Amino acid sequence: MKEVKVEVIGPEPPCMRCQAVKRVVERAAEKLKQSGIMVNIERANIMSKEVVQKYGILVSPALAINNTVKVMGRVPSSDEAEKLIREAAE
Amino acid sequence: MDEKTVRALRAGIILAFIIIVIGLLIYSRIMAYSLAPQSKPVDLRGLPIWQIPIVYLIDYFSHGTVCLLFAFTVAGLIYEFVPKEAITKYMGSGRVAGYGLALGMAPFLTVCSCTMVPLFGGVLYAGAGIGPAITFLLMAPAANILTILLTGEMISWEVAGVRIIASATVALVAGIIISKTPWGKAVEKEHQVANAAATAKIELAKPPLDERLWAALKFAGYLAKQILPFFILGLIAVSYVEAFLPEDIVGTYLTGVTGILIASVLGGPLYTPTLVEVVLGKAMWDLGMSKGALLSWLMGQPYDVANALAVSRIAKWKVVLTYMLIAWAGSVTFGLLYGFLSGSL
Numbered sequence: 001m002k003e004v005k006v007e008v009i010g011p012e013p014p015c016m017r018c019q020a021v022k023r024v025v026e027r028a029a030e031k032l033k034q035s036g037i038m039v040n041i042e043r044a045n046i047m048s049k050e051v052v053q054k055y056g057i058l059v060s061p062a063l064a065i066n067n068t069v070k071v072m073g074r075v076p077s078s079d080e081a082e083k084l085i086r087e088a089a090e
Numbered sequence: 091m092d093e094k095t096v097r098a099l100r101a102g103i104i105l106a107f108i109i110i111v112i113g114l115l116i117y118s119r120i121m122a123y124s125l126a127p128q129s130k131p132v133d134l135r136g137l138p139i140w141q142i143p144i145v146y147l148i149d150y151f152s153h154g155t156v157c158l159l160f161a162f163t164v165a166g167l168i169y170e171f172v173p174k175e176a177i178t179k180y181m182g183s184g185r186v187a188g189y190g191l192a193l194g195m196a197p198f199l200t201v202c203s204c205t206m207v208p209l210f211g212g213v214l215y216a217g218a219g220i221g222p223a224i225t226f227l228l229m230a231p232a233a234n235i236l237t238i239l240l241t242g243e244m245i246s247w248e249v250a251g252v253r254i255i256a257s258a259t260v261a262l263v264a265g266i267i268i269s270k271t272p273w274g275k276a277v278e279k280e281h282q283v284a285n286a287a288a289t290a291k292i293e294l295a296k297p298p299l300d301e302r303l304w305a306a307l308k309f310a311g312y313l314a315k316q317i318l319p320f321f322i323l324g325l326i327a328v329s330y331v332e333a334f335l336p337e338d339i340v341g342t343y344l345t346g347v348t349g350i351l352i353a354s355v356l357g358g359p360l361y362t363p364t365l366v367e368v369v370l371g372k373a374m375w376d377l378g379m380s381k382g383a384l385l386s387w388l389m390g391q392p393y394d395v396a397n398a399l400a401v402s403r404i405a406k407w408k409v410v411l412t413y414m415l416i417a418w419a420g421s422v423t424f425g426l427l428y429g430f431l432s433g434s435l
């Protein structure tokens with residue numbers, strides 16, 4: 001079982017498009033589970049010092065997979081999210 | 091058909107749609123028909139109460155649909171294709187670059203209000219400091235693509251141009267002044283993050299063209315869904331303003347120096363991030379408001395209350411009050427200046 005950490009980065013309380021990203025990731029995670037990839041979804045606050053220190057300025061909503069920002073300022077499709085996570089798992 | 095052909099086909103169809111939308115706007119330009127509503131206050135006055143908004147809405151949408159379609163499509167496209175990574179990287183790099191990018195890029199990054207306050211926080215934390223952050227914050231709502239396109243199409247491109255220049259000047263001045271105040275510096279110090287912007291950790295994935303185009307249109311649709319319901323409510327209100335606000339009240343209170351002062355004060359609390367201020371401005375302009383007062387009215391939004399509340403969570407109230415005051419003074423100054431220069435005070 002491989003593990004992948006996915007951070008959904010947005011403002012708190014979450015904006016609508018950030019919630020959309022989270023739903024997309026959850027859907028992708030459901031599919032990936034069947035092929036043996038465990039996805040840990042975390043929510044990160046775009047305005048916290050930790051996030052800024054780690055990633056610098058981001059455009060919300062952003063998606064970081066295994067500590068690398070892969071998507072920002074848009075909502076990816078479920079297929080794309082699945083592909084990105086799969087790549088990170090390999 | 092293999093996947094490549096399918097993708098190329100999809101991209102082609104979406105591009106064709108975009109070209110048609112742009113073509114429609116150009117066509118309306120060539121044929122020189124107006125995209126703004128044509129009904130005059132006099133036409134609305136004789137109607138029964140319930141008919142006023144219906145007549146006005148039909149009038150608006152028979153003219154304005156092309157303009158709205160164009161504005162939303164272009165906003166979606168620009169937002170999707172603007173190189174976000176490059177911008178965020180340089181925004182944190184230094185003061186001069188920070189101010190420049192805050193002014194130049196705010197219009198393209200902030201069609202959606204949910205990105206504005208986070209970006210303000212990011213700029214503040216990640217090194218450029220409070221000055222560029224404030225500049226960005228004030229520039230963003232005043233000059234985003236949707237507002238500018240609508241101001242240009244509905245009121246006039248002259249007013250839209252003046253609005254951009256005036257907003258940029260005020261935003262820059264406010265940023266510089268606040269970065270010099272003791273309370274501004276205190277906020278900056280509190281939030282500064284050491285060795286921020288580890289940009290090595292950003293490797294954005296680029297989806298194929300057809301998916302990006304589709305995402306752009308989807309975002310345009312999202313914007314429309316967010317804004318249009320309020321916009322239509324606003325239009326209904328505007329129809330009653332046109333019908334029932336007597337011209338002599340507008341002539342007395344919304345012209346001259348008094349007009350500018352009143353318009354600048356009303357612009358803030360009445361500002362709704364839904365483009366209504368443009369339509370309402372046009373309605374009052376039709377009723378006789380001066381150009382100077384119109385500009386002050388349109389510039390009122392940076393100190394609207396909802397925005398200020400969100401920002402005050404990060405910055406201190408003193409900072410918020412300072413920039414509101416500067417923004418207000420700026421809208422009055424530019425209103426007077428523009429009114430004087432255009433001969434419509």
